[in-house]
Amino acid sequence: xxxxxxxxxxxxxxxxxxxxxxxxxxxxxxxxxxxxxxxxxxxxxxxxxxxxxxxxxxxxxxxxxxxxxxxxxxxxxxxxxxxxxxxxxxxxxxxxxxxxxxxxxxxxxxxxxxxxxxxxxxxxxxxxxxxxxxxxxxxxxxxxxxxxxxxxxxxxxxxxxxxxxxxxxxxxxxxxxxxxxxxxxxxxxxxxxxxxxxxxxxxxxxxxxxxxxxxxxxxxxxxxxxxxxxxxxxxxxxxxxxxxxxxxxxxxxxxxxxxxxxxxxxxxxxxxxxxxxxxxxxxxxxxxxxxxxxxxxxxxxxxxxxxxxxxxxxxxxxxxxxxxxxxxxxxxxxxxxxxxxxxxxxxxxxxxxxxx
Numbered sequence: 082x083x084x085x086x087x088x089x090x091x092x093x094x095x096x097x098x099x100x101x102x103x104x105x106x107x108x109x110x111x112x113x114x115x116x117x118x119x120x121x122x123x124x125x126x127x128x129x130x131x132x133x134x135x136x137x138x139x140x141x142x143x144x145x146x147x148x149x150x151x152x153x154x155x156x157x158x159x160x161x162x163x164x165x166x167x168x169x170x171x172x173x174x175x176x177x178x179x180x181x182x183x184x185x186x187x188x189x190x191x192x193x194x195x196x197x198x199x200x201x202x203x204x205x206x207x208x209x210x211x212x213x214x215x216x217x218x219x220x221x222x223x224x225x226x227x228x229x230x231x232x233x234x235x236x237x238x239x240x241x242x243x244x245x246x247x248x249x250x251x252x253x254x255x256x257x258x259x260x261x262x263x264x265x266x267x268x269x270x271x272x273x274x275x276x277x278x279x280x281x282x283x284x285x286x287x288x289x290x291x292x293x294x295x296x297x298x299x300x301x302x303x304x305x306x307x308x309x310x311x312x313x314x315x316x317x318x319x320x321x322x323x324x325x326x327x328x329x330x331x332x333x334x335x336x337x338x339x340x341x342x343x344x345x346x347x348x349x350x351x352x353x354x355x356x357x358x359x360x361x362x363x364x365x366x367x368x369x370x371x372x373x374x375x376x377x378x379x380x381x382x383x384x385x386x387x388x389x390x391x392x393x394x395x396x397x398x399x400x401x402x403x404x405x406x407x408x409x410x411x412x413x414x415x416x417x418x419x420x421x422x423x424x425x426x427x428x429x430x431x432x433x434x435x436x437x
Contacts, residue, residue: 091193092190092191093190093399093402094191095111095112095398095412096110098111098398098399099111105394106395106396107416108414109395109397109398109413109414110396110397110398110412111398111414112262112290112373112375113289114290114292114293114348114374115416116293117291117293117294118293119292119340121331122292122331122337125328125330126324126327129323129324129326129327130323130324135323138326139159139326140154141326142159142321142326142327142329142330143157143158143159145329145330145333146159146301146329149338150275150303152275152277152303153306155306156304156305156306156309157303158301158302158304158309158312158316159299159300159301159326159329160299160300160301160302160320161320161321161322162287162289162295162298162299163261163285163286163287163289163300164300165298165320166300166301166302166312167285169302169312169315170196170227170255170283171196171199171201172199172315173314174196174199174201174227176311177255177311178226178253179226179227180226181224181226182201182204182227183203183204183205183227183228183229184203184205184206185205185216185221185228185229186205186403186405187208187214187236187400187405187406188229188234188236188259188403189235189259190402192257192259204222206221208405210379214239214368214370215239215241215370216230216241216245217245218245218246218249226253226254226255227255227257228256229257230258231259231260232258232259232260232263232271232273233263233265233266233372234373235259235261235412236377236398236400236403236410237368238371238372238373239368239370239372240266240270240370240372241271243271246258246271246273247276247282250279250280250282254280254281255283255308256282256283257283257285258273258283258284258285259285260272260273260274260285261285261289262287262290262373262374263286264290265290265291265345265348265374266345266372266373267342267345267346270372272284282303282304282305283302283303283304284303285300285301285303286300286302286303287300288301288329290374292341294328297324297325297328298321298322299321299328299329348374351415352415355413356369356371358425359376359425362428362429364380364381365380365428366380367379374415375398375412375413375415376412377400377410377411377412378410378411378412378413379400379411380409380411380432382409382435383399383401383411384399384401384408386428386431386432386435387411389431389434390427390428390431394423394427395423395424397411398411398413399412
């Protein structure tokens with residue numbers, strides 16, 4: 082349970098590592114795919130600017146997203162990034178019967194922050210490194226009437242079996258699954274996005290990571306129509322801009338989905354190279370079951386190592402703002418092989434400098 086003395090800065094995110102950064106600093110702190118948005122997507126967004134005088138109309142984009150997942154449009158809500166969805170859920174949670182929310186940690190901290198801002202006392206289930214940060218559905222208390230879990234999970238990079246997550250569902254409980262990085266998993270293995278048989282399921286998706294649209298803010302919710310209606314009532318008018326709607330439609334094209342799948346498979350190859358390099362360091366513990374476009378590692382004197390890496394030209398994501406982790410944890414974005422090799426050399430130097 083959160084208390085006023087809670088040490089975790091839930092509002093710290095990877096972008097903070099790059100604010101006011103020196104020129105030339107390589108970004109391994111933010112998990113947006115490099116080289117994005119691609120030229121064809123920038124062109125689609127630019128073409129939409131001729132319509133800026135009109136108010137946004139999200140019907141076509143909503144239908145396109147629904148068709149991509151084989152769902153009726155009434156089960157889709159477009160949002161200004163997945164982060165907005167967490168705020169909307171917190172705003173309507175009491176209306177939907179929530180009294181005892183629980184967040185599975187370590188994971189993206191914004192869901193808990195939004196729930197606390199809405200006045201909830203939030204319980205935490207802390208997954209353990211000794212268990213590979215794997216989810217045991219039996220560990221979730223029966224009285225939790227809203228459960229939030231990431232899949233694949235940020236920052237651990239663990240991909241939970243869809244069956245384990247679905248096992249959390251029960252009448253009277255909302256089950257919120259953050260799938261912001263699922264399109265970076267080959268074949269989107271373990272997704273629940275197209276499931277309509279799981280009671281209380283709310284799946285959140287983001288288009289900002291794979292397509293490089295963090296500055297545009299576009300994501301969506303997949304849920305039961307009654308839940309979508311409640312969330313939509315909590316939104317302001319015209320919450321998603323015309324350019325963001327154009328991007329949503331473009332990213333649902335068959336060609337775009339194929340490109341995303343190819344990117345996911347490249348990421349898997351580059352992640353394997355990064356994990357192999359990290360395995361050479363006796364001082365480093367890695368969450369080896371990584372399936373997302375980032376990996377989580379532990380070193381002694383993690384804060385000092387991060388600072389040394391920064392001086393050597395690499396920004397990394399601190400882990401001590403995630404409940405369940407501490408200052409020895411560092412999250413590293415997966416990049417191309419040349420960048421990874423440069424990072425591994427810098428890590429070798431940083432570890433030697435601090436005697437980790």
